Amino acid sequence: MPEHSSGLALGGSASSEHDLTVVYLTRTGLLEPLGQSQVFAYLQALASNFRIVLVTCEKKADFADRAKVDAARLSCRQIGIEWKPLPFEQGPRSISILRQLFQFAATVRREHKRGKVIVHARSYLPALAGLAMFKRYDIPFVFDMRALWPEELILARRLKRGSLVHKGLVSLERQCLMNGETVSLTKAAADHLEKQYPIALAGRQIHVIPTCADLSAFTPKIEPGDQLIFGCNGTVLSGWFRLDLLARSFNALADAFPSARLQIVTRDDHAEVKRRLAEEGCQVEKVEIFEAAPEEMPAIVQKQTASMMFFKGGLAKLGSCPTKLGEILGCGRPVISNRGIEEVYRIITDNRVGVEFVESEPATFIQSLTRLLADESLSGRCRQTAEQTFSLERGVGSYRKIYRHVSSVRNLAKQAT
Structure with missing residues (x-):
């Protein structure tokens, strides 16, 4: 039976770690807020132990901002990360994906010729490149799956169950679980994978590392003012966000x-968000929609009374745990949610740091929220929950030990020959 691990108990030597190159592959842009919080935040700490080559896919509008690009290049250079941005392909899907996979694989192959390499593949398509390099050159890879992506695509109605593409993604998932070092965001997803793939995972370990937040930036510094401001941060047009409940x-x-x-x-798209909310009967005259840079988010969250997040439920969301949950709690703010993502529901109810919105019981919802906001220990409890569950330092430590483990159990010396 596969084991679930936080990564903290793994062995492996820390010696000569800068001789080991970690090629980090992701389709998330470094210039995006998610790239800053869930890629760069980890790698800037890991760069003190390993040589990091970061390959990202940047959207055209982001890469057109030369000041932002120059700042990102400088940040990477200062801590020793070699950043190799690729354009986020917008053409015909099959062609664009193949082009990106070729570029991912070419970077890995180039670094493999230089010395000892492992691949860290964030999500499924980068993992396909990692799997190909493992099959061809025996280069070990970390399958950082993030979520149950095939199920998420079905939930968002972007993929039909049983289609050729779906079968291909399930096959890819099985092969990555069987051959890579797997990281899951939640234990619930790890349990599901164990039941789904008992043969592929026989004797293998799944590392559970929850999404982490930079709690040195997201702190409870500012008390909210007299006006009640309810926040909703991040994408709401994903296909699995419940705008109706919002x-x-x-x-x-x-x-x-x-x-x-x-x-x-x-x-x-702000106009589309407002249009969709109006269709749901929302009092849109009381809604403000805007964009903010990652560095602006802590101050914004600190001024909010509470934050709201609502998701479709089911198998697809077993592997999800939104980054913003840790950031919100880190600022000492509570969360309003539904039961769509069990991990979110469990955290806010077990720790008394939020309330559930049940559509048929609005009066109960208001009463529960009023009591929660009147609790003088709420802010401290939110912060404590964030530190116990979403600590960036703990996540970095887990990845560091996984890299050491992978490099110790594989014969990386023969890569350089």
Whole structure:
């Protein structure tokens, strides 16, 4: 039976670590907020132990901002990360994906010729490149799956179950689990994978590393003002976000507290978000939608009364744990959510750091939230939960031990010959 591990108990020597190159492959852009919080934040700490080559896919609008690009290059150079940005392909899907996979593989092959290499593949398509390099050159790779992507695509109605593409992704998932060092965001997803692939995972270990937040930036410094500001941060047009519940929960809040405002911080199309909310009957005249840079987010969250997140449920979300949950709790702010993602529901209810919105019980929701906000120990409890669950330092330590483990159990010396 596969074992679940936080990564903290792995062995392996720390000696000569800078002789080991970690090629980190991701389709997330370094210039995106997610790239800053969930890629760069880890790698800037890991770069003190390993040589890091970071390959990202940058969207055209982001890469057109030369000041942002120059700042990212400088940040990487100062800590020794070699950043190799690729364009995020927008052409015909099959062609663009093949081109990106070729570029990923070419970078890995180039670094393999220089010396000892492992690949860290963030999500499924980069993992395909990692798997190909493992099959061809015996280069070990970390399958950092992030979520159950095939199921998420089905939930968002972007993929049909049983289609050729779906079967291909399931086959890829099985091969990566069988041949890579797997990292899952949640134990629930690890348990599901264990039942789904008992043969592929026989005798193998799944490392559970929750999404982490930079709790040195997201701190409870500012007390919210008299006005009630309810925040919703991140994408809401993903296909698995429940805009209907966002609209209805805010309407309940606005009816109970007429001065309440909804603040949506997102890179989604603002006009489309407002249009969709209006279709759901939301009081859009009380809604503010804007975009913010990653460094601006701590101050924004600190000023919010509470933050809201609602997701579709089911198998697809077993492997999800939103980054913003740790950031919100780190600022001492509570969360309003549904039961779509069991991990989110478990964290906010077990630690009493949020309330559940049940559509049929708006009065109960308002009463529960009012009691929670009146609790003087709420901010400290939120912060403590964040430190216990979402610590970036703990996540970095887990990845560091996984890299050491992979390099110790594989004969990397023969790569350089």
